[in-house]
Amino acid sequence: MGSHVITLDPQVPPGPLEMKWDRRRFSGHLVSPANKRRIKIIVVGTGLAGASAASTLGQLGYQVECFCFHDSPRRAHSIAAQGGINAAKNYQDDGDSVARLFYDTIKGGDFRSREANVYRLAQISTQIIDQCVALGVPFAREYGGQLANRSFGGVQVSRTFYCRGQTGQQLLLGAYSALCWQIERGQVTMRPRTEMLDVIVVDGHARGIVVRDLVTGRLSAHTAHAVVLATGGYSNVYYLSTNASGCNVTATYRAWKQGAAFANPSFTQIHPTAIPPVGVHQAKLTLMSESLRNDGRLWVPVSPSDRRPPNEIPPSERDYFLERRYPRFGNLVPRDVASRAVKAICDEGRGVGPGGQGVYLDFSDVIRQQGIDVVRERYGNLFEMYERITGENAYEVPMRIYPAPHYTMGGLWVDYNLMSTIPGLFVIGEANFADHGANRLGASSLMQGLADGYFILPYTIGHYLATVHSPPIPEDHRASRAALERVEVRLKKLVQAKGRQRTAASFHRALGKILWDYCGMSRCAAGLRRALEAIPSLREEFWRDVVVPGSGEAFNQELEYAGRVADFLEFAELMCHDALHREESCGAHFREEYQTEEGEPRRDDEQFAYVAAWEYREGETPVLHKEPLNFEFVQPTARSYQ
Amino acid sequence: MKFTLRIWRQRGPNERGGFVTYPVDDVSSDMSFLEMLDALNQRLIVAGEDPVAFEHDCREGICGSCSLVIDGVPHGPDRGVTTCQLYMRRFVDGATITIEPWRAKAFPIIKDLVVDRRALDRIMQAGGYISVNTGGAVDANTLLIGKEEAETAMDAASCIGCGACVAACKNASAMLFVAAKVSHLALLPQGKPERTRRVMAMVRAMEREGFGSCGNQYECEAVCPKQISVRFIALLNREYLRASLTETRLSTRSDSSHGESY
Structure with a gap:
């Protein structure tokens, strides 16, 4: 949209940090109950953020139309989060507080997030646990009946609430059940197996979406007073990741093309503990929860040539490299730090297992000290999953783990009210960029998704709706027709017969390799430039050679997939531009040129203490806009875990 | 290979x-x-x-x-x-x-191998929830829930809604699915106020969707990827019986469709 001018006004309320959210809630206008009934809101996505938002908006009395591409809203990938959810409850009385959760999250994000947002997240965290318990989430309990906690990386208190290794599942089922209630009440109309393919912008405001019915292939426009995207992250741009196969960037990417700024796209989290890949047939990487690092110790043999089975290597000939390099946090350093350390070890040729791509995660000490039953109770399902995939019993031999793309801190830019640069387009959960800076701490994504959906968006969207004038628009408005046409043209191009025959998956795999090599765990200018040359030519080949069987007017999984790959092939370039321009190392973004002699990242607050928000320009290089990050309450320091 | x-x-x-x-x-x-x-x-x-x-x-x-x-x-x-x-x-x-x-x-x-499982969602919509509004929940530690109780509720709650139980059953019954949800909520104090209405509504929805009745063959448990026990079907039956009696009693007293726990 050439006419759209991007301005980044973060809309942070003035005053002390503790008062900002209260002030916003009080200063915000309200929509009267009678008017809510006449207002329609579209919610796209039914993960933690989408389901909690849709159900809460329905409960408030809005008419909600909710979309997901799965057969059921319960299947969104939040369901696979294993470890837990953070909250500053301080039930353990171990020194936790809202201020400490705030500080840990800001520091964990390497001082690249907005203070006011993070503080609000820490404040709301306690309410989330209360809400989830009220909905029947069966959190782990102590014998006395109180809630249990565990520890996670990057912190020194125990504040993580959990349901065995299935916390995401239980939280999502809680939000899904709330959504079911609102569907039953007629407040929410649920449209499963429907994929969003474009945004409808009328007079500069988001007023609807274009969707494809995945069963019939029919395209349709849906209009509303506001649109909420809760469409998750884009780790699948790397082809192999811990994400579900359906996860994609399409919704946020197409919103970007309509004028929503994309923030920090290169901030992608590579999780340290996934099961190492074994072959080209591999379709995904399986995560082993970070909670395992509570009790498991990472090590490799001191000598690279040591090929003895792990149990025969005496302790003196093992290098517990995280404990050695980071004595204060040991195995519980944040994810980015752990992943880089694992990569460094493997790059030195000291990795274990096939191809030297792996390090040991060893439970023998805790088994000896606390007994196998304790370990089984804590992690039983993870050990089973590990054995099924690798055929090895981790109670007897150490697990082997290797980093895998897992979560994306980058996302559509939003202000304090979670609204993007397109008025009326709100973005929540992993799909936005807001709270995790350059690195997310474990057990914080569930917290953020639910904070956005249950507690923040329902307030802030009300203020927007109360103050905006939205004249009714017909579903065949010219903006709708234009959006429909954009979608149609692209789909037609995909199913056209091609000369050569190459599958979308083979292009996706090739793209993933480019990104993993040049825009993965460590990046350098030369590599990123190489990627920026390779991606456009791969994309050209894709449009020339990709073969998509069948037609667009039917159930066609390959067409859905090819469309997502096509978007990844464009989006990858944006990631590389962002990574190239940021000439510093911060959080998950590690630039080889900017490191200390010990190999620790060197951040540059003088030049890069800002959010990089990119604007789409057709046929041109994306344009950079900067939102400066002002630290009024914490002093950015070197982020040391040593 | x-x-x-x-x-x-x-x-x-x-x-x-x-x-x-x-x-x-x-x-x-x-x-x-x-x-x-x-x-x-x-x-x-x-x-x-x-x-x-x-x-x-x-x-x-x-x-x-x-x-x-x-x-x-x-x-x-x-x-x-x-x-x-x-x-x-x-x-x-x-x-x-x-x-x-x-x-x-x-x-x-x-x-091909893709089926429409929305019937399971419709059963959940009929009553598979606790109707509490967002906001205003009491502190989570106010409710003390014994470890055993919480673990048993979690056993039931781990259902992934895949429908294998239905596919394995010669009657295509969804009893294990419904039992898992009813039990999860009935075992927790938060779920108690609506237990009567919930079990009746969910069982009726199950019948309406065309699922068969339980023949006690236990194939469902054998194929359940989360190994959810058929003991929860017994618990469902107990909840249903209890609700039937309570509902009869209630309907003679008032017209309220939202039966409260007695």
């Missing part, structure tokens, strides 16, 4: 389906079952044929998308796993493997 796959192909809900045989070779024992199907589909696409439609998403056994009947058994020969967690090392080299969709009246086929 090499296999002969007999796969159910069906173009649409109202078309006639049938088995088509595909030889596959170059299968690695480290491949998952779905990765083997991915490889077959890549071959079919390049050959200009229609790939086999099947559902999958998380590929780690938790989303409940994957849904194949493998040699007559939902989710295949291993206990306590979903299809996506099944690895080819489990099969004998050279075997013929038959792959079918979930078969139940309440799960119409969309294409």
Whole structure:
């Protein structure tokens, strides 16, 4: 949209940090109950953020139309989060507080997030646990009946609430059940197996979406007073990741093309503990929860040539490299730090297992000290999953783990009210960029998704709706027709017969390799430039050679997939531009040129203490806009875990 | 490894389906079952044929998308796993493997191995929730819940809604699915106020959707990837009986459809 001018006004309320959210809630206008009934809101996505938002908006009395591409809203990938959810409850009385959760999250994000947002997240965290318990989430309990906690990386208190290794599942089922209630009440109309393919912008405001019915292939426009995207992250741009196969960037990417700024796209989290890949047939990487690092110790043999089975290597000939390099946090350093350390070890040729791509995660000490039953109770399902995939019993031999793309801190830019640069387009959960800076701490994504959906968006969207004038628009408005046409043209191009025959998956795999090599765990200018040359030519080949069987007017999984790959092939370039321009190392973004002699990242607050928000320009290089990050309450320091 | 796959192909809900045989070779024992199907589909696409439609998403056994009947058994020969967690090392080299969709009246086929499971969502919408508003919840530690109780509720709550229990049952009954949800909420104090209404509404919805009745054969438990126990069906029956008595009593007193716990 050439006419759209991007301005980044973060809309942070003035005053002390503790008062900002209260002030916003009080200063915000309200929509009267009678008017809510006449207002329609579209919610796209039914993960933690989408389901909690849709159900809460329905409960408030809005008419909600909710979309997901799965057969059921319960299947969104939040369901696979294993470890837990953070909250500053301080039930353990171990020194936790809202201020400490705030500080840990800001520091964990390497001082690249907005203070006011993070503080609000820490404040709301306690309410989330209360809400989830009220909905029947069966959190782990102590014998006395109180809630249990565990520890996670990057912190020194125990504040993580959990349901065995299935916390995401239980939280999502809680939000899904709330959504079911609102569907039953007629407040929410649920449209499963429907994929969003474009945004409808009328007079500069988001007023609807274009969707494809995945069963019939029919395209349709849906209009509303506001649109909420809760469409998750884009780790699948790397082809192999811990994400579900359906996860994609399409919704946020197409919103970007309509004028929503994309923030920090290169901030992608590579999780340290996934099961190492074994072959080209591999379709995904399986995560082993970070909670395992509570009790498991990472090590490799001191000598690279040591090929003895792990149990025969005496302790003196093992290098517990995280404990050695980071004595204060040991195995519980944040994810980015752990992943880089694992990569460094493997790059030195000291990795274990096939191809030297792996390090040991060893439970023998805790088994000896606390007994196998304790370990089984804590992690039983993870050990089973590990054995099924690798055929090895981790109670007897150490697990082997290797980093895998897992979560994306980058996302559509939003202000304090979670609204993007397109008025009326709100973005929540992993799909936005807001709270995790350059690195997310474990057990914080569930917290953020639910904070956005249950507690923040329902307030802030009300203020927007109360103050905006939205004249009714017909579903065949010219903006709708234009959006429909954009979608149609692209789909037609995909199913056209091609000369050569190459599958979308083979292009996706090739793209993933480019990104993993040049825009993965460590990046350098030369590599990123190489990627920026390779991606456009791969994309050209894709449009020339990709073969998509069948037609667009039917159930066609390959067409859905090819469309997502096509978007990844464009989006990858944006990631590389962002990574190239940021000439510093911060959080998950590690630039080889900017490191200390010990190999620790060197951040540059003088030049890069800002959010990089990119604007789409057709046929041109994306344009950079900067939102400066002002630290009024914490002093950015070197982020040391040593 | 090499296999002969007999796969159910069906173009649409109202078309006639049938088995088509595909030889596959170059299968690695480290491949998952779905990765083997991915490889077959890549071959079919390049050959200009229609790939086999099947559902999958998380590929780690938790989303409940994957849904194949493998040699007559939902989710295949291993206990306590979903299809996506099944690895080819489990099969004998050279075997013929038959792959079918979930078969139940309440799960119409969309294409090939993909079925419509919205009936399960509609059962949940009938009452599978605690109706509390967002905001205003009391502090989470106000409710003390014994560890045993919480663990048992979690056992029931771990249902992934895949529908294997229905596919395994000769009556296509959804009793284990309904039992898991009813039990999860009935075991927790938060779920008690609505337990009467919930069980009645969910059982009625189940019947309305065309699921059969329970024949106590326990195939459902045998194929459940989360190994949810049939003891929860007993608990469901108890809840249902209790609710039937309570509801009768209530209806003589008032017209309230939202029966409270007595």
